[in-house]
Amino acid sequence: METKNPDELIKEITTLKQRLQQLEKQRAFSWEDCLKLSIIDKAPFTMWACNRNFEIVLWAGACEEIYGYSREEAIGKNYLDLFVDKPEREESEKDCIEIIEEDKRQTNCFAFDYAKNKDKRNMLTNCFRVHDEFNDRLLQAEVAFEISDIEKRREFHRIVREKGLAKTVFEKGELEVEKLSLLQRLKVKHEERITRLKTLFQDAKIWGVSLKREIPKDGEELYNDLLHKLEKEKIIAENQYEEIKKRISDSKNMKDVKNVEDMLMEYDKYNEKER
Numbered sequence: 227m228e229t230k231n232p233d234e235l236i237k238e239i240t241t242l243k244q245r246l247q248q249l250e251k252q253r254a255f256s257w258e259d260c261l262k263l264s265i266i267d268k269a270p271f272t273m274w275a276c277n278r279n280f281e282i283v284l285w286a287g288a289c290e291e292i293y294g295y296s297r298e299e300a301i302g303k304n305y306l307d308l309f310v311d312k313p314e315r316e317e318s319e320k321d322c323i324e325i326i327e328e329d330k331r332q333t334n335c336f337a338f339d340y341a342k343n344k345d346k347r348n349m350l351t352n353c354f355r356v357h358d359e360f361n362d363r364l365l366q367a368e369v370a371f372e373i374s375d376i377e378k379r380r381e382f383h384r385i386v387r388e389k390g391l392a393k394t395v396f397e398k399g400e401l402e403v404e405k406l407s408l409l410q411r412l413k414v415k416h417e418e419r420i421t422r423l424k425t426l427f428q429d430a431k432i433w434g435v436s437l438k439r440e441i442p443k444d445g446e447e448l449y450n451d452l453l454h455k456l457e458k459e460k461i462i463a464e465n466q467y468e469e470i471k472k473r474i475s476d477s478k479n480m481k482d483v484k485n486v487e488d489m490l491m492e493y494d495k496y497n498e499k500e501r
Contacts, residue, residue, distance in 0.1 A: 266286070270288050272287050272292055273286045277363065282300050283358075284367070293339070293341050293342060295308065309341070321353065325354065326366050335350070347374055348376065349370045351369075352368065405475070408486055411490060423460050430456060473485075473486050
């Protein structure tokens with residue numbers, strides 16, 4: 227077994243302490259961190275990073291699928307030479323330096339790249355600076371979506387929108403018809419209820435004359451009590467009518483209409499009661 231001198235041991239111990247300090251500073255992998263990594267692994271976007279020399283140090287996400295280069299083929303390569311279209315290389319190089327040195331961000335930018343098989347790739351890119359804690363260096367990171375079939379996607383979205391709008395218009399028309407029907411039903415039921423109350427008022431007056439004549443002592447009080455109850459019923463009927471009318475007008479969907487129908491049935495019970 228090789229014996230190390232004290233200076234070498236001290237150096238190794240110092241290195242281990244520094245590494246432990248680095249590990250302590252790093253965020254522990256929580257459930258959320260693991261879930262984020264799972265999403266990144268499955269997400270349909272490219273995710274790569276490069277250093278100041280434009281050398282690729284990370285090749286992840288859908289990079290291999292979209293560009294055709296494996297991780298082994300991409301790591302260490304100059305990204306400008308690997309897939310950037312020639313007319314865009316000078317500007318891309320300039321942007322990369324500014325991102326790393328000045329923390330500049332490039333958001334939702336179009337880029338024309340080329341895959342390994344020379345097929346063109348239209349990309350929507352987002353570039354920004356990140357700090358590589360393991361190596362204590364600044365990098366440019368890019369997350370991008372391929373939008374080569376953007377016109378096809380736009381057409382698909384247009385069709386979906388038109389179908390949705392047509393359905394919305396139909397449902398709105400259907401809703402307005404239901405609301406109109408409910409208002410008409412409510413009006414009829416309310417008129418029936420008010421008519422019955424008027425009839426009861428007339429009957430009460432006739433009955434009150436007979437009542438006061440037959441039992442002079444208590445007849446007046448019984449008559450007034452009956453009129454009070456009928457007046458109260460009329461106020462209740464008017465208030466309920468206005469409340470249901472407002473609920474019908476405020477209905478935003480068929481579920482609201484169904485709830486109003488239940489209220490209308492309750493309202494109609496008063497007609498049955500007054501009969």
